[in-house]
Amino acid sequence: xxxxxxxxxxxxxxxxxxxxxxxxxxxxxxxxxxxxxxxxxxxxxxxxxxxxxxxxxxxxxxxxxxxxxxxxxxxxxxxxxxxxxxxxxxxxxxxxxxxxxxxxxxxxxxxxxxxxxxxxxxxxxxxxxxxxxxxxxxxxxxxxxxxxxxxxxxxxxxxxxxxxxxxxxxxxxxxxxxxxxxxxxxxxxxxxxxxxxxxxxxxxxxxxxxxxxxxxxxxxxxxxxxxxxxxxxxxxxxxxxxxxxxxxxxxxxxxxxxxxxxxxxxxxxxxxxxxxxxxx
Amino acid sequence: xxxxxxxxxxxxxxxxxxxxxxxxxxxxxxxxxxxxxxxxxxxxxxxxxxxxxxxxxxxxxxxxxxxxxxxxxxxxxxxxxxxxxxxxxxxxxxxxxxxxxxxxxxxxxxxxxxxxxxxxxxxxxxxxxxxxxxxxxxxxxxxxxxxxxxxxxxxxxxxxxxxxxxxxxxxxxxxxxxxx
Amino acid sequence: xxxxxxxxxxxxxxxxxxxxxxxxxxxxxxxxxxxxxxxxxxxxxxxxxxxxxxxxxxxxxxxxxxxxxxxxxxxxxxxxxxxxxxxxxxxxxxxxxxxxxxxxxxxxxxxxxxxxxxxxxxxxxxxxxxxxxxxxxxxxxxxxxxxxxxxxxxxxxxxxxxxxxxxxxxxxxxxxxxxxxxxxxxxxxxxxxxxxxxxxxxxxxxxxxxxxxxxxxxxxxxxxxxxxxxxxxxxxxxxxxxxxxxxxxxxxxxxx
Numbered sequence: 209x210x211x212x213x214x215x216x217x218x219x220x221x222x223x224x225x226x227x228x229x230x231x232x233x234x235x236x237x238x239x240x241x242x243x244x245x246x247x248x249x250x251x252x253x254x255x256x257x258x259x260x261x262x263x264x265x266x267x268x269x270x271x272x273x274x275x276x277x278x279x280x281x282x283x284x285x286x287x288x289x290x291x292x293x294x295x296x297x298x299x300x301x302x303x304x305x306x307x308x309x310x311x312x313x314x315x316x317x318x319x320x321x322x323x324x325x326x327x328x329x330x331x332x333x334x335x336x337x338x339x340x341x342x343x344x345x346x347x348x349x350x351x352x353x354x355x356x357x358x359x360x361x362x363x364x365x366x367x368x369x370x371x372x373x374x375x376x377x378x379x380x381x382x383x384x385x386x387x388x389x390x391x392x393x394x395x396x397x398x399x400x401x402x403x404x405x406x407x408x409x410x411x412x413x414x415x416x417x418x419x420x421x422x423x424x425x426x427x428x429x430x431x432x433x434x435x436x437x438x439x440x441x442x443x444x445x446x447x448x449x450x451x452x453x454x455x456x457x458x459x460x461x462x463x464x465x466x467x468x469x470x471x472x473x474x475x476x477x478x479x480x481x482x483x484x485x486x487x488x
Numbered sequence: 489x490x491x492x493x494x495x496x497x498x499x500x501x502x503x504x505x506x507x508x509x510x511x512x513x514x515x516x517x518x519x520x521x522x523x524x525x526x527x528x529x530x531x532x533x534x535x536x537x538x539x540x541x542x543x544x545x546x547x548x549x550x551x552x553x554x555x556x557x558x559x560x561x562x563x564x565x566x567x568x569x570x571x572x573x574x575x576x577x578x579x580x581x582x583x584x585x586x587x588x589x590x591x592x593x594x595x596x597x598x599x600x601x602x603x604x605x606x607x608x609x610x611x612x613x614x615x616x617x618x619x620x621x622x623x624x625x626x627x628x629x630x631x632x633x634x635x636x637x638x639x640x641x642x643x644x645x646x647x648x649x650x651x652x653x654x655x656x657x658x659x660x661x662x663x664x665x666x667x668x
Numbered sequence: 669x670x671x672x673x674x675x676x677x678x679x680x681x682x683x684x685x686x687x688x689x690x691x692x693x694x695x696x697x698x699x700x701x702x703x704x705x706x707x708x709x710x711x712x713x714x715x716x717x718x719x720x721x722x723x724x725x726x727x728x729x730x731x732x733x734x735x736x737x738x739x740x741x742x743x744x745x746x747x748x749x750x751x752x753x754x755x756x757x758x759x760x761x762x763x764x765x766x767x768x769x770x771x772x773x774x775x776x777x778x779x780x781x782x783x784x785x786x787x788x789x790x791x792x793x794x795x796x797x798x799x800x801x802x803x804x805x806x807x808x809x810x811x812x813x814x815x816x817x818x819x820x821x822x823x824x825x826x827x828x829x830x831x832x833x834x835x836x837x838x839x840x841x842x843x844x845x846x847x848x849x850x851x852x853x854x855x856x857x858x859x860x861x862x863x864x865x866x867x868x869x870x871x872x873x874x875x876x877x878x879x880x881x882x883x884x885x886x887x888x889x890x891x892x893x894x895x896x897x898x899x900x901x902x903x904x905x906x907x908x909x910x911x912x913x914x915x916x917x918x919x920x921x922x923x924x
Contacts, residue, residue, distance in 0.1 A: 271800060297802040311797035314788075325801045328808075373801075495715045502719035506823025509830040510869070517758055517833055517852075518859040546853055553853050593751055593850075598857060 224249045224381060224413045225270060229279035232265065239265050241437035242279070247381075252407050252414040254424045254445075257434035258459070258468045263417045266434070267383055270415070271303060272296045284380070301329060304374030304382040304412075308389055310366040312358040312373075318345070319354040322373045329377075344372040348402060364395025371402060381413045382406065388420045396423060403427060421460065425449070433459060435467065527577035528555060529614040533588045533601070534568045539624025540599050541590050547573045547601045554579040557601060573601060573618075583608040587620035599624060692885045695806055696814050702804060703811035710812040717778045717813065717880075718820030722827065724777055725770060729828035732769060733835025736760065740836075741844050750846055754855035757836040762859065762868045766829040768916050771875035774821060775908040779883040782813050783904040786887025787897035795888075810884045814877070821876025822869045829868070867923050871916065878915055879908040 225247035232240040239262040247253045255263050268274040269281050272288045281288045283299060291299070312321050322341045326332055332340075345351040348368040358366060367387060374382055384403065388396050404427045407414050418424050424431065425445035433441040433448065433456060440455035441448055448456050458466030478484045538560065547555040559572030573588070585606030592599050603618070612618075703710070736757045744750045786809060789795050795805045840846040859865070883904045890900035 273796070273799065297804075300800055300802040303800065305797070305800040307793045307797055309792055311793035313794055313797075314792075325803075328801065328803045495712060498719045499711050499715040502715065502722060503819075503823065505722070506718075506820075506826055509826035510823070510865075512830050513762070513826055513833075513865050514861050517754075517855050518861045518865055544857060546857060551849075553849065593854070598854070 222249050223247060224284060225415075226282045227266075227269070227279065228282075230269065230276050230281065231278040232262070232269070232274070233277050234265070238437055240276075240279075243434075243437070243439055245432055245439060247413060247415055248429075249413050250407075250411045251429040252403065252416055252427055254416045254418065254428035254431045255434060256418065256421070256424065256431055256459070257440070259419075261434045261436070263434060264385060267305075267385055267415070267417060270383065271300065271305065301325075301377060302380045304377070304379040306367070306370050306374050306382065306384045306387055308386040310358075310363075310370040312366055312370060314358055316358075317354070318350065318356050318358070318361070318369050321358065321369060322376050325373065325377050340376060341372075344376050345369075347375070348372045349398070362395075364391050364398065367391070367395075367399060368402070371399070375406060375410075375412070378410070379412065381415070383415045383417075385417050386419070387416070388418055388423055396420070400427060435459075528574040529577060529580065529612075530558065531573045531575060531588075531612055531616055531618055533571050533573060533618040533621050534563070534566070535571060535588075535590060535621050535623045536568060537623040537626065538569045538571060538590055538599075539592075539626060541571070541601070541624065542599075545598065545600050547575060547603065549579065549582065549603045549605065551602075554603070571601070575612075580611060582612045584610045584612045584616060585620070586612070586618065587622065588618040589622035590624035592625070688889070689881065689885050692888070693881055696811050696881070696884070699804060699806035699811045700815065702807040703815070706808050706812060709808060710815050713812045713816035714819055717782065717816045718824060721774060721777045721820075721824060724773055725824050725828050726831050728769065728773055729766075729831030730835040732765060732828075733757065733761070733832030733837075734839045735835075736765075736832065737836035737839030737844075741840055741846070750840075750844075751850045751854050752858075753836065753840045753846055754833075754851040755858040757840075758833060758855045758859050759864060761829045761832045762864045764916075764920075766825045766832065767868050767871040767875060768912065770825040770828045770872060771821065771879060771912040771916075772909055774817075774824060774876070775879045775883075775905055775912065778817070778820075779879050779904045779908050780901045782817075782880065782883040783887040783890070783901045784897055786810070786813075786884060787890040787900050790888065790890055791892040791894070791897060793892075805888075810888060813884055814880045817876040817880030817883075818873055819876075821879075822872045825868060825872035870923070871919050874915060874919060875912050878911050882908045882911060 223246040225245075227243060227245040230240045230243040230245075231238075243266070245266075255266060257263055265274065269276055270283060270288070272283075272291075275289045284302075286295065286299065288296065288299070312318075313324065316324065319341055322344055323337050326337050326340060342351055342354070345354055348371055350365060350368055350372065353361065353365065353369075358369070361369065371387075387399050387403070391399065400423055403414060403416065406412050407427075416424060416428060428445055430442070430444055431448050432439055435455045441451055441453055443451075449460055451457060451460060454467045457463070458468060464470050474480070476484070541557060541560065543557055543560060545557045546553045547557065555573055555575035557571055558574040559570075561570045561572075562568075563570050575582070582603060583606040585608040587604045587606065589602050589604065590599055591602045606620075737753065740756050741750055741753055744753055744756065786795075789805075789809065795809065798805045798808060837851060841848050841851050886900040886904045886907070887897075890896045
């Protein structure tokens, strides 16, 4: 099943998620061309890469919203493309997902948003729901905002509420999709601290998709660099910072041109301007 | 919680209003309204021709509705139409020599049974028969009658012929003088 | 299907849309048993879709009744048949105008808000978030609105009809001097509960189903941009108005 490949991850044992030979085509575009990747339990794994390389698509594979064209995605020992809808929903109940734009339900107060997964899946007494929700809100520092509506919150606060909602069922895995986008430095550090705290104190496995290299380097245990449908590099933040490949060099130093070209593919400039070739 | 209460009340009110409207339409504006006569008593009347009289057609005294037609049968031996009128209990002071006639409301309207009060001191009781009746006026017969010129058609009533009946016959225009 | 779609013919696109809408209906019907667990959500939608549409429905019902009273009084007086005013108003309201006008108003008032709401939920990832919380949006978001539409439309049509009758009564009896007794007795002897009133109830139930189907479908499949939501809202009004009138013709032909 798990054939040894050249890009075998550093921690192959006890992986919560392992992806082998993933190939995906969306429309005419080949998104993944043989991706192998392991997410170890209890660690923070960051997935980085230039925009448009399919980081969010990869997350959709992990959560079963999208099936692969080839290869397999194993989550907690189950092939996610094969299990039925019921098993998939059971699995999702154990995954917390933090959306880039928080995705709070606009009709409900902060309290009800956090209580939503509990009310939908468990028949708990109101008293217990209240205790759980307030505990989680306390953990993200927003117990005082319980009765506010999402529209009354700032972007950073919304993300913290979404985080409280993601952890309300004590998941085995949390997926952070671009959690730092659009945050001021203070809010960014608050989220960063929460991600680390959740991982360290509760041992929750975390997948982090982000562009903020400095922030990611401070908390990630390992980083996958995704480019052109493949894993371009993989290792600890320190390994990658000393990276040799052109991909890592360009990405970590933020050069404008390189393997990721500055120019969108186009016909030859001179030809298009009519400077070369016979023109009557 | 308070907010939840309020929309539940709103929903409840809305549903009640909707069903109230349905109930109103069904019972007040449709033929069901005519079923709703609580206590009533029945009278019988025989006509040689009832024209387009239908079940549940109104029964009127002086133009006011007092009941409805609850049954129409053909009497096999006499070949008369036996019409059962059910009248509201509130209108039980109708003299037992009153006459019944099938009239048309307006020129093209529906037909109804008009009761023209008589002068008897006794009143109709449940199951009584209205002896004096006047049948429906058939437009064709009227036209035929005028064309031929005063020939008494067959459209007369069975108790007493009224050849002078006009097309726009009003209840009070009919002379109830035959029995007097 | 994709070949037809590729050809980019308006007709092919339309057929594909109808097909997708049919599949969506099937998905809703499959989600309805599960949506019964979210009964509170259905009740909430009855409030938002129904109770919130009451004001416009009642106002329009009253005025349509008044206009019918005026117009038909003058038409009927040509034939000396003003006694039939109540009957004609009641029959045209119950059989045709009540269900259809209510449906058009409902498409404009409730249909658009359903599309915009679901479209916005799509654009802000709320539907995806529900999926990720193992809550099926078909059962939690779409099916309750569909059910609410089916429950609400006949009730709204009845309210509309009742106000229409009152409006016609106001004009005919109070203003134009028609006899009150004639107005009602003529109506009650010609309007049938089963043939006329329930006929309209069936129609409006079907319209409610079609309009909420189109509205939820447009919202659910809208491109997650503000432009997409705007277009989807417009399409809801256009498509559901057309669907209502076409369905009205078909149902009239069958129910007659």
